[in-house]
Amino acid sequence: GDSVTQMEGPVTLSEEAFLTINCTYTATGYPSLFWYVQYPGEGLQLLLKATKADDKGSNKGFEATYRKETTSFHLEKGSVQVSDSAVYFCALSGKAGNNRKLIWGLGTSLAVNP
Amino acid sequence: NAGVTQTPKFQVLKTGQSMTLQCAQDMNHEYMSWYRQDPGMGLRLIHYSVGAGITDQGEVPNGYNVSRSTTEDFPLRLLSAAPSQTSVYFCASSSWNSNQPQHFGDGTRLSIL
Numbered sequence: 001g002d003s004v005t006q007m008e009g010p011v012t013l014s015e016e017a018f019l020t021i022n023c024t025y026t027a028t029g030y031p032s033l034f035w036y037v038q039y040p041g042e043g044l045q046l047l048l049k050a051t052k053a054d055d056k057g058s059n060k061g062f063e064a065t066y067r068k069e070t071t072s073f074h075l076e077k078g079s080v081q082v083s084d085s086a087v088y089f090c091a092l093s094g095k096a097g098n099n100r101k102l103i104w105g106l107g108t109s110l111a112v113n114p
Numbered sequence: 115n116a117g118v119t120q121t122p123k124f125q126v127l128k129t130g131q132s133m134t135l136q137c138a139q140d141m142n143h144e145y146m147s148w149y150r151q152d153p154g155m156g157l158r159l160i161h162y163s164v165g166a167g168i169t170d171q172g173e174v175p176n177g178y179n180v181s182r183s184t185t186e187d188f189p190l191r192l193l194s195a196a197p198s199q200t201s202v203y204f205c206a207s208s209s210w211n212s213n214q215p216q217h218f219g220d221g222t223r224l225s226i227l
Contacts, residue, residue, distance in 0.1 A: 032213050043118075043204055043218035044157075051213045089156070093212040101147070101172070102216060106156040 002027040006090050006105035013080055013112050021075040021108045023064075023090035031092040033057075033066055033073040034102070038087045047075075047088070080112045116140045120205050120219035127195045127226050135190040135222050137205030143217070144210045146188040147172070148180065150201040151221075157204070163188055164210075195226045 007022040025033065032051045036044040048057030050066035050073065057064050062077045073090060090105040121136045139146065147162035159172030163182040177199060179191040188207075192199060202223050206216040 034215060036215075043220045044206075045218065046215035049213070049215060101159060101162060104157045106154070 002031070002092060002103045004090050004092055004103050004105040006088075006108050009087075009107075009109040011108060011110045013110070015082055015112055015114050016079045017112075019075070019077040019080045019084075019110070021088055021090075021110070023073045023075065023105060025071050025073065025090075025092050025103075027071075027092055027103075030068075033064070034091045034093065035062070035064055035073070035075050036089040036091060038089065038107070040086070044089060080110075082112045082114055085110055085112045118205055118207055118217050118219040120203075120222050122222060123220065124223045125225070127192075127224070129195060129197060129226060131195050133192055133195065135192075135203055135205075135224070137188045137190065137219060138186050139188075139205075139207040139217070140186065141207060141209075141217065142185060143207035144185070145216075146182065146205065146207045147216070148178070148188070148190045149204045149206065150174065150199075151204060152201050160190065160203075192224075197226045200224060200226045 003026045005024050034049045035047040037047045038044045048059040050057040053068035055066045064073050064075045087107045087109045089107045091102045118139045144165050148160040149157040158174050161180040163169045166185050169180050202221050204221050205219045208216040
């Protein structure tokens with residue numbers, strides 16, 4: 001079945017460092033891909049998305065490119081800030097059938113130190 | 115904008131008690147779901163609904179019931195609480211278009227003693 005694999009955390013970086021969080025997926029068909037972020041004590045919120053191969057999603061300085069050849073959707077940011085400390089979830093949404101269920105990675109915790 | 119509203123935010127129960135977690139959305143979304151979030155296990159789908167009057171089981175449905183009498187509301191019922199149900203519960207909603215994101219509530223933190 002469909003699945004999402006994220007790099008394990010926690011990831012600890014200094015402010016202004018470069019961030020990469022790896023995400024690979026297994027899916028039939030052509031899923032949509034998402035990154036969600038969860039700040040401490042809050043619910044999840046959409047960070048960015050891509051709906052077809054080679055699409056690049058971007059938001060708040062974060063980017064991720066839908067790579068069908070490598071089945072990947074890695075999250076990157078050139079210069080992280082303390083306020084980026086959160087848990088990041090990669091997810092896919094299948095388009096087959098009549099369901100809308102998201103398949104989730106386990107999440108990657110990021111801590112950014114000043 | 116209200117979005118997805120969950121109540122209560124915190125709850126402590128004793129083993130064997132029952133309760134209902136409320137979820138309401140004001141975006142006219144067809145799809146609603148309940149997840150539980152546990153350390154190291156990510157998000158696990160409990161139940162979901164594709165429209166009023168239609169519900170189905172997710173990965174971990176045992177011990178929980180749901181109903182969907184209106185488009186707006188999707189309550190989750192714990193029938194007889196157990197310590198294993200201590201978790202953070204999230205309700206989410208979305209339109210039927212799978213390219214659109216899910217919108218989450220702020221969660222209910224539930225402890226079963």
